[in-house]
Amino acid sequence: MKIALNGASGFTGRLAVAELARRGIDAVLVGRDPARLRAAASGTGFEIRVADIHDQDALEAAFAGADAVVNTAGPFARLGAPVIRAAVAAGAHYVDTTGEQHYINEVFDAFAGAAVSIVPAMADDGGPSDLIGHLVAEAAGPVETMTVALWYRDGAFSRGTLRSLDPDLLFDGALRYEQDGWTTYGEPSHDTWRFPGAAEPVQVSKAALPPVATVPRHVPVGRMEGLLGGTFDDLKGGIPAAVIDSLPEGPDDEVRRRSKWTISVEAAGRGGRTVRGEVEGTNGYAKTAVIAVEAARRLVADGAKPGVLAPSQAFDPESFLGFLSGHGVRWHVTES
Numbered sequence: 135m136k137i138a139l140n141g142a143s144g145f146t147g148r149l150a151v152a153e154l155a156r157r158g159i160d161a162v163l164v165g166r167d168p169a170r171l172r173a174a175a176s177g178t179g180f181e182i183r184v185a186d187i188h189d190q191d192a193l194e195a196a197f198a199g200a201d202a203v204v205n206t207a208g209p210f211a212r213l214g215a216p217v218i219r220a221a222v223a224a225g226a227h228y229v230d231t232t233g234e235q236h237y238i239n240e241v242f243d244a245f246a247g248a249a250v251s252i253v254p255a256m257a258d259d260g261g262p263s264d265l266i267g268h269l270v271a272e273a274a275g276p277v278e279t280m281t282v283a284l285w286y287r288d289g290a291f292s293r294g295t296l297r298s299l300d301p302d303l304l305f306d307g308a309l310r311y312e313q314d315g316w317t318t319y320g321e322p323s324h325d326t327w328r329f330p331g332a333a334e335p336v337q338v339s340k341a342a343l344p345p346v347a348t349v350p351r352h353v354p355v356g357r358m359e360g361l362l363g364g365t366f367d368d369l370k371g372g373i374p375a376a377v378i379d380s381l382p383e384g385p386d387d388e389v390r391r392r393s394k395w396t397i398s399v400e401a402a403g404r405g406g407r408t409v410r411g412e413v414e415g416t417n418g419y420a421k422t423a424v425i426a427v428e429a430a431r432r433l434v435a436d437g438a439k440p441g442v443l444a445p446s447q448a449f450d451p452e453s454f455l456g457f458l459s460g461h462g463v464r465w466h467v468t469e470s
């Protein structure tokens with residue numbers, strides 16, 4: 135099995151390099167800057183191939199012979215589609231780490247007929263939230279409303295994440311799913327959310343979360359929306375590019391290790407049942423690398439349908455979440 139990692143020289147990309155090496159999976163590291171690629175490959179023995187995302191021929195050549203492409207080069211709204219086109223042309227399955235809800239919907243529309251399997255959003259938010267959303271819906275029966283709330287704390291975002299957060303799309307422009315389609319909307323259903331382990335209800339904002347774009351593709355849901363826990367006055371105003379450029383590339387090891395993320399999904403079933411599912415973990419950037427690499431490995435080893443797939447359409451939810459349990463991720467589904 136050979137996996138091409140595009141964006142290998144970036145912050146998340148280098149964590150994925152380490153994960154591929156740890157797993158003993160053969161990899162080709164792809165990026166635009168030879169010196170940064172060489173540094174990323176150091177000590178691994180992985181081959182490097184230089185290709186700018188805007189050079190389609192070079193990108194296709196870089197993916198030649200790969201069974202799957204893991205793409206960590208964002209912002210995906212700007213950089214994602216050419217990488218998928220090149221993966222499809224090279225006959226390689228595709229996984230990415232996007233958290234951009236609108237881009238995910240665009241991928242489903244643009245690449246529906248692809249001959250390979252394409253699974254966007256296999257990061258610490260999009261992957262586990264879709265998988266637990268599927269299990270919650272299974273327990274609830276046909277779902278009237280589903281709400282997914284995400285809470286990050288005690289950590290920091292990478293420069294690449296901050297560059298990928300378009301505040302207009304992430305907050306006011308968030309899409310919810312309603313009556314067979316996705317639309318913008320007014321006020322969210324909640325101002326606060328009870329997360330496990332929180333002494334008090336946490337203030338939440340409506341937010342463009344990935345599972346709102348993916349869960350309704352595999353379970354019947356009347357309405358679904360996303361909430362982000364915490365206060366985001368700095369993000370909502372937009373962070374100037376010069377400020378982002380002056381920040382460290384990403385949180386250091388210590389900050390990453392103490393950082394926590396919680397996903398909480400609640401479904402109200404048409405039969406009157408309310409079911410909650412929760413997933414909790416630490417070190418979201420390292421878990422993203424674990425999730426994306428395992429997703430690509432499973433696509434190659436186990437196979438999946440061709441076309442664009444939500445995580446739960448590509449992978450068995452219990453099996454994948456069970457795999458994450460081995461990496462310290464806790465999850466459960468409970469009926470209330």
Ligand SMILES: NC(=O)c1ccc[n+]([C@@H]2O[C@H](COP(=O)([O-])OP(=O)(O)OC[C@H]3O[C@@H](n4cnc5c(N)ncnc54)[C@H](OP(=O)(O)O)[C@@H]3O)[C@@H](O)[C@H]2O)c1
Nearest residue numbers: 141143144145146166167187207208233257292294295298
């Ligand atoms: N949803 C989640 O939970 C989650 C978690 C982790 C990451 N992510 C997403 O993953 C993405 C990467 O984050 P990051 O922190 O790793 O960002 P980063 O450090 O800025 O890395 C971006 C990568 O893209 C490459 N790149 C940019 N423009 C390119 C071009 N024209 N041609 C070829 N390569 C190009 C960069 O190459 P150079 O090294 O040459 O600059 C770098 O390798 C972001 O969109 C982030 O939001 C999401």
